[in-house]
Amino acid sequence: MLQRFLLGLAAPLALSACASVPAPPSASSPSLYDTGMVSAADPRAAEAGAEILRKGGSATDAAIATMLALTVVEPQSSGIGGGGFYVRGGADGAIETIDGRETAPAAATPRRFLGADGKPLPFRTAVIGGRSVGVPGNLALAAKAHAEHGKLAWAALFAPAIRLARDGWVLSQRGHDFLQRQPDTGAHDAAGKALFYDAAGVALPAGARVRNPALARTLETIARQGAGAFYQGPLGREIAGKVAAETPDDGRMSAADIAGYAAKERPPVCGVYRAYRICGMGPPSSGATTVLAILIQLEPFDMAALGPDSPVAWHLFAESQRLAYADRDLYLADPDFVPVPVQSLIDPEYLHARGRLIAPDRTLPQALPGRRDLARAPGFGPPENGTSHFVVVDRAGEAVSYTSTIESAFGSGIMAGGFYLNNELTDFSFVPEQNGAAVANGVWGGKRPRSSMAPTLVYGPDGKLVLVVGAAGGATIPVQVARALIGFIDWRLPIADALALPVLYSPGDTVTIEQGSKLEALIPALAKLGHAAIRKAELPLKTNAIAVKGRALDGAADPRSEGRAISQ
Incomplete structure (x- = not known):
C-alpha cells in the first residue's frame, strides 16, 4: 500500500538546470584535443x-x-558484479546520463x-x-x-x-x-x-x-x-x-x-557555481544534488580570498556539508518509487538561503533539512565503502x-x-x-538503493569543457568532488594539486579530519569556531580527473591511491 501511495505521488521532474547556460559551440574540426x-x-x-x-x-x-x-x-x-553511473558530455556540450544501479x-x-x-x-x-x-x-x-x-x-x-x-x-x-x-x-x-x-x-x-x-x-x-x-x-x-x-x-x-x-537513461542534474556549469548524476544517486548544494551554499563567501590554508574556509566547507547532507538523508532515493524534489533542492535561491544560515565565526547548533514539503523521515544505514x-x-x-x-x-x-x-x-x-x-531510501522489491556516487562534468563560463572528475569512497564521494572543485575553481590549483587537497568530512555534528593531513594543525581553530566533536581518521579517498587546457589534457589521480592518468 505504501509503495502504491508513493508511486502515486511521483510526478515528472524537471531535473536539469542546464538550459540556463548556453552550450559550447560544436567542434569545427574532427579533433578538439591533441590526444x-x-x-x-x-x-x-x-x-x-x-x-x-x-x-x-x-x-x-x-x-x-x-x-x-x-x-x-x-x-x-x-x-x-556491481553497478555504476555513467555521465557523458558530447563535443557539443549535451549531457547524457545512464543509471546502472543495482x-x-x-x-x-x-x-x-x-x-x-x-x-x-x-x-x-x-x-x-x-x-x-x-x-x-x-x-x-x-x-x-x-x-x-x-x-x-x-x-x-x-x-x-x-x-x-x-x-x-x-x-x-x-x-x-x-x-x-x-x-x-x-x-x-x-x-x-x-x-x-x-x-x-x-x-x-x-x-x-x-x-x-x-x-x-x-x-x-x-x-x-x-x-x-x-x-x-x-x-x-x-x-x-x-x-x-x-x-x-x-x-x-x-x-x-x-x-x-x-x-535507464536519467535526466542530468546541472547547476551553476560561480559561472561554471556543473553536471552530474541524478537520483537514485545523491551525488550531483549534494555536490551542488555544498558549492552553491558557499557562493556568498569569498572562498578564493580565504584560500586553502584558512581555518575559516574549512569551517565554511564543514557547515555547508552539514546542511547538504541533511537534505540528502531525508529526500534522496530511487525516483521510480518516491518523489524526489530535485529541482527544489538545487534551486539557487533556496541554496543561497541555506547558505545564509552559515556564519564564518560560529557553528550551527543543529543542521536540519530545509524543505518540509514531503512527510518522511531520515533513515538509518551503515556508512558506504x-x-x-x-x-x-x-x-x-x-x-x-x-x-x-x-x-x-x-x-x-x-x-x-x-x-x-x-x-x-x-x-x-x-x-x-x-x-x-x-524513509525515502527504504527497501522495496525492484528498487535501487540511494548512492553517493558523483561522476561530474564541468564547463567554463564560455561553455567549453574544463574538467571531468569523480571519486570513490562511499559517502565521502560528494565531499571529495566538492573539495576538488573548490580547489580548481576558487583556488585556481592545477588539477593534481586540487586532488591532493586534504579532506574534511562533516555530514552531521562530527567533523572528521583526514589523518596525517595538514588539516590536523587547524583543529584548535576549528574548535574555537564551535566544532565540539572533531576526530582524526583515515578516510577512503580516491579521486580521478582530467582537466582541459586548450587542446591539451591534464590528467591526475589521487596521490593516496595507486591510480594514474595515461594518454592514448
Whole structure:
C-alpha cells in the first residue's frame, strides 16, 4: 500500500538546470584535443582504456574497457558484479546520463535488514551472503552506452581485460591490504579463497601473479554473445541460484530478477557555481544534488580570498556539508518509487538561503533539512565503502565520467564466473520508517538503493569543457568532488594539486579530519569556531580527473591511491 501511495505521488521532474547556460559551440574540426586520456584508480585499467583510444575507440568505448579491466585487477572495489553511473558530455556540450544501479529482488520487503527483534542487523551480518546482493547493472549500462556511442566492436572492448585475466596480473599492495583486512568477504566463497589466499588461508603477498581463468571465460562469453549472456544465460541463473542459496529470509533473488534488469537513461542534474556549469548524476544517486548544494551554499563567501590554508574556509566547507547532507538523508532515493524534489533542492535561491544560515565565526547548533514539503523521515544505514572511479576524454571531444562499485571490499563475498557480487543493498536504509513516517531510501522489491556516487562534468563560463572528475569512497564521494572543485575553481590549483587537497568530512555534528593531513594543525581553530566533536581518521579517498587546457589534457589521480592518468 505504501509503495502504491508513493508511486502515486511521483510526478515528472524537471531535473536539469542546464538550459540556463548556453552550450559550447560544436567542434569545427574532427579533433578538439591533441590526444585522448584516461585516468583510473589502477594503472592497468587506465592502460586498457588508453589502448582502446589508440585503436580509434570513443571515450565511451574506453570507459567500458576500463570498467572491465577493473573487474580483473581491482576485484575488491568494482566490476561486472556491481553497478555504476555513467555521465557523458558530447563535443557539443549535451549531457547524457545512464543509471546502472543495482536493483533489489522483486520479493524483497522493507524489513530485509531488520532482525527478529525488529532492530537493524549488524553491518557485517547484513553484508556477507545473499541478503545484500542487488541485480548487477554494469554490463547493461555498458551495452546501452555502447549502442549509443560506441565506435569499436563490442568484443574489442573486452580484449584487454581478457588478456589480464588469462595471462595474469600482479597483485598490488593495496589489493593485498584489502585481502588481509577483509577475509570474511575475500575468502567467503571457495572460489575467492582459492584465487587470492594460500593453502593456510593467508592472503597472497603484494607482487604475486594472479590468473583468473574463470573470469577470462566469462568475459570471452560476454564478448562473443553480448550482455544478454550475463542476464539471460546460464551465468544469470548461476548468480540467482548462489544468491538465493545464501539468503536466509526475505525475498530471495530469482533468475527472472536477473533477466528483467534494465539500465535507464536519467535526466542530468546541472547547476551553476560561480559561472561554471556543473553536471552530474541524478537520483537514485545523491551525488550531483549534494555536490551542488555544498558549492552553491558557499557562493556568498569569498572562498578564493580565504584560500586553502584558512581555518575559516574549512569551517565554511564543514557547515555547508552539514546542511547538504541533511537534505540528502531525508529526500534522496530511487525516483521510480518516491518523489524526489530535485529541482527544489538545487534551486539557487533556496541554496543561497541555506547558505545564509552559515556564519564564518560560529557553528550551527543543529543542521536540519530545509524543505518540509514531503512527510518522511531520515533513515538509518551503515556508512558506504569501496567503489572505483574513472574518467575518459577522447580527441573528438567526448568526455565520460563513470563511477563503478560493488560497495564494500569484495562485496557480499559471493563469487560467480570469477568475479565478486556486490553488497549494494546495504545502501538502503535498514529502518523503513520512523515515527510513522516512511524513509525515502527504504527497501522495496525492484528498487535501487540511494548512492553517493558523483561522476561530474564541468564547463567554463564560455561553455567549453574544463574538467571531468569523480571519486570513490562511499559517502565521502560528494565531499571529495566538492573539495576538488573548490580547489580548481576558487583556488585556481592545477588539477593534481586540487586532488591532493586534504579532506574534511562533516555530514552531521562530527567533523572528521583526514589523518596525517595538514588539516590536523587547524583543529584548535576549528574548535574555537564551535566544532565540539572533531576526530582524526583515515578516510577512503580516491579521486580521478582530467582537466582541459586548450587542446591539451591534464590528467591526475589521487596521490593516496595507486591510480594514474595515461594518454592514448
